[in-house]
Amino acid sequence: MSPDYLLTQVFNGLASGAFYALLALGLSVIFGMLRVVNFAHGTMYMLGAFATYYGATLFHLPFFAALIVAPIVVGLFGIVLERALLRHLYPLDPIYNLLLTFALVLVIENVVRYFAGALGSPYAIPDALSGATNLGFTIYPTYKLFVIAVALLMCAVVWYVVERTPFGARIRAATENPTLVRAFGIDTGRLVTVTFGAGVALAALAGVLAAPTTNVQPDMGDAIIIYTFAIVVIGGLGSILGSILAGFILGVVQAFGTVVFPPISTTLIFIVMVVVIVFRPAGLFGRPEGGR
Amino acid sequence: MSRRFTVVMAALAAIGLVLPWFVYPVFATQLLCFALFAVSLDLLFGYVGLLSFGQAMFWGGGGYAAAVLLQRAHVDDVFAILGGIVYAAVLAFLVGAISVRRSGIYFAMITLAVAQIQYFTAYQFTDLTGGENGINLATRGLFFGVHITSDRTFYYVVLVLVALGVWLALRVVRSPFGRVLQAMRENEPRAIALGFRVNRYKLAVFTLAGALAGFAGALAVLANRLAGLDMVDWHTSGAVVMMSVLGGVGTVAGPIVGAGIFQSLDYFVSKTAIGEETNMVMGAIFGLCVLLFRRGIVGSFLVPGPKRAKITD
Numbered sequence: 242m243s244p245d246y247l248l249t250q251v252f253n254g255l256a257s258g259a260f261y262a263l264l265a266l267g268l269s270v271i272f273g274m275l276r277v278v279n280f281a282h283g284t285m286y287m288l289g290a291f292a293t294y295y296g297a298t299l300f301h302l303p304f305f306a307a308l309i310v311a312p313i314v315v316g317l318f319g320i321v322l323e324r325a326l327l328r329h330l331y332p333l334d335p336i337y338n339l340l341l342t343f344a345l346v347l348v349i350e351n352v353v354r355y356f357a358g359a360l361g362s363p364y365a366i367p368d369a370l371s372g373a374t375n376l377g378f379t380i381y382p383t384y385k386l387f388v389i390a391v392a393l394l395m396c397a398v399v400w401y402v403v404e405r406t407p408f409g410a411r412i413r414a415a416t417e418n419p420t421l422v423r424a425f426g427i428d429t430g431r432l433v434t435v436t437f438g439a440g441v442a443l444a445a446l447a448g449v450l451a452a453p454t455t456n457v458q459p460d461m462g463d464a465i466i467i468y469t470f471a472i473v474v475i476g477g478l479g480s481i482l483g484s485i486l487a488g489f490i491l492g493v494v495q496a497f498g499t500v501v502f503p504p505i506s507t508t509l510i511f512i513v514m515v516v517v518i519v520f521r522p523a524g525l526f527g528r529p530e531g532g533r
Numbered sequence: 534m535s536r537r538f539t540v541v542m543a544a545l546a547a548i549g550l551v552l553p554w555f556v557y558p559v560f561a562t563q564l565l566c567f568a569l570f571a572v573s574l575d576l577l578f579g580y581v582g583l584l585s586f587g588q589a590m591f592w593g594g595g596g597y598a599a600a601v602l603l604q605r606a607h608v609d610d611v612f613a614i615l616g617g618i619v620y621a622a623v624l625a626f627l628v629g630a631i632s633v634r635r636s637g638i639y640f641a642m643i644t645l646a647v648a649q650i651q652y653f654t655a656y657q658f659t660d661l662t663g664g665e666n667g668i669n670l671a672t673r674g675l676f677f678g679v680h681i682t683s684d685r686t687f688y689y690v691v692l693v694l695v696a697l698g699v700w701l702a703l704r705v706v707r708s709p710f711g712r713v714l715q716a717m718r719e720n721e722p723r724a725i726a727l728g729f730r731v732n733r734y735k736l737a738v739f740t741l742a743g744a745l746a747g748f749a750g751a752l753a754v755l756a757n758r759l760a761g762l763d764m765v766d767w768h769t770s771g772a773v774v775m776m777s778v779l780g781g782v783g784t785v786a787g788p789i790v791g792a793g794i795f796q797s798l799d800y801f802v803s804k805t806a807i808g809e810e811t812n813m814v815m816g817a818i819f820g821l822c823v824l825l826f827r828r829g830i831v832g833s834f835l836v837p838g839p840k841r842a843k844i845t846d
Contacts, residue, residue, distance in 0.1 A: 278638050278641075278642065326820070326824065329824055330823070330824070333827075334582075334637070335637065335638050336584050336637060336638060336641065337823055337827070339584070339638055339641055340584075340774070340778065340819075340823045341820055341823045341824065343771055343774075343816075343819075344816045344817070344819045344820030344823060345816070345820065346816070347771075347812040347813065347815065347816025347819070348812070348813050348816040348817050348820065350812075351810040351811075351812045351813035351816065352810075352813050354810055355807070355810045355813065467645060467646055467649055467767065470642040470645060470646055471642075471646040473642075474639065474642055474643060474646065478638075478639070478642075504657050507649075507653040507656075507657070508649065508650050508653045508654075511646050511647060511649050511650050512650065514643070514646055514647075515631055515647065518631050518632075518634060518635070518643060519631060519634075522634040522635055
């Protein structure tokens, strides 16, 4: 294997890792604030792709507009779900919101399948991003480079907002001690809603980016959500940096594993997860604490 | 044991005895298998508070093990079932050793992810498992001298075996061992402070639950004469969680009722205009159940009784 070939695999890994990172990031942001593991995160990713597809076929919405519009639309839908449903279960064991969001997966996915059909629809790569770019060592698909760039940008933005702005400070404070933050006159309920909407929007953004790379189909979220779960377990659930790094790293690990032994591509992430739990039960970047 | 619980069990026994004369016997057998499968989940979720979201790996794993033994080794049905139980128990021991290191939501996510390894193994080792086609089996033979080729006869064999499994589960949750499990569910730090090695208890009950799920899965394979990928699919893990919660976790009887109602409803919905997308209805019912009715059907019926599912509050 030549170095150029290996470097190409690194880029392939980063391209799939971009999706894992965006999804894991959203999942972690939501978990950090709400203590909810959003099972419907993959479903929101699927809705992002469908919003892109139907935006184009029904309203001639161009791809670059969909990058903005679809996450907003799906994020608002997420806010409705949070206000109407999830909210009622916060006082209980977080496991119940996992179950509730699992119910949402079934309902939303089957409704989409009922109306759109189980078979997918293709969505073309926008002209500006089709073709390939010469990276010096290889000719690489421009669209994949775009995906990597957008994901890195969004990860940086989220990290900056949460870690470096006053708004992020409120979120972090409300995560640590909601009662005290409320005593300071900050509406934590609104923070929770905004955070959930933002996390969902990140998943939808990943869905928009995925639309040109795969068939837009109702079960596309099913396949990726369990990988994302494994990745946040590896990175440490609730750790923003851990989720981003684990997402990109596992993407690369998977790309190399596939080269060495193709059948392992489907299970390698789960195997890595098992190894990580054996040696670091809290994940690579997670803080060891009680199970909940 | 409360009187209401006795009433529920008696009603279930009565229904169990006459069921194959009212519904298609293979469907009835399927109900029994799912009932035992749901009870295995209840041991974990209801009595220890560990939500296994990968229980299909034992149900399907046990089923596939039995099917492979029948197809490749041409063993008797009895040994195929035993093989399914042993495979599921060993698998559950290994998976449990990893996953009981975390609890709560992490436990659910880890079991879900690990179960995917079983799924993809069944999908990719086509030589042994038939891949997407699964394993089709010829007719059944003898079971301890009883001809079980007839679906209705086999139903009654399964009824006895499932009743044994349920009895075992009840014995376990009412034993001192079961008391420790419930103590862990109520207050794990206190159980640790009392000197119980909680992870060993969790591993033991996880292995037992896996074995019961494998037992149920092997029986289901014999009933359908088919081991298919849907048995190891994570949606099946989700379905058994839905059945248990619907019926009422922490009651043993609840998941049996839940399995019966879930399967029947799913069948009726599939006959409506909704067709194959039954999960939009099942998911909505389950969602409402989680929001408003967490004790489940039997759990609510048993409320006046002394032991109600604390986890639901």
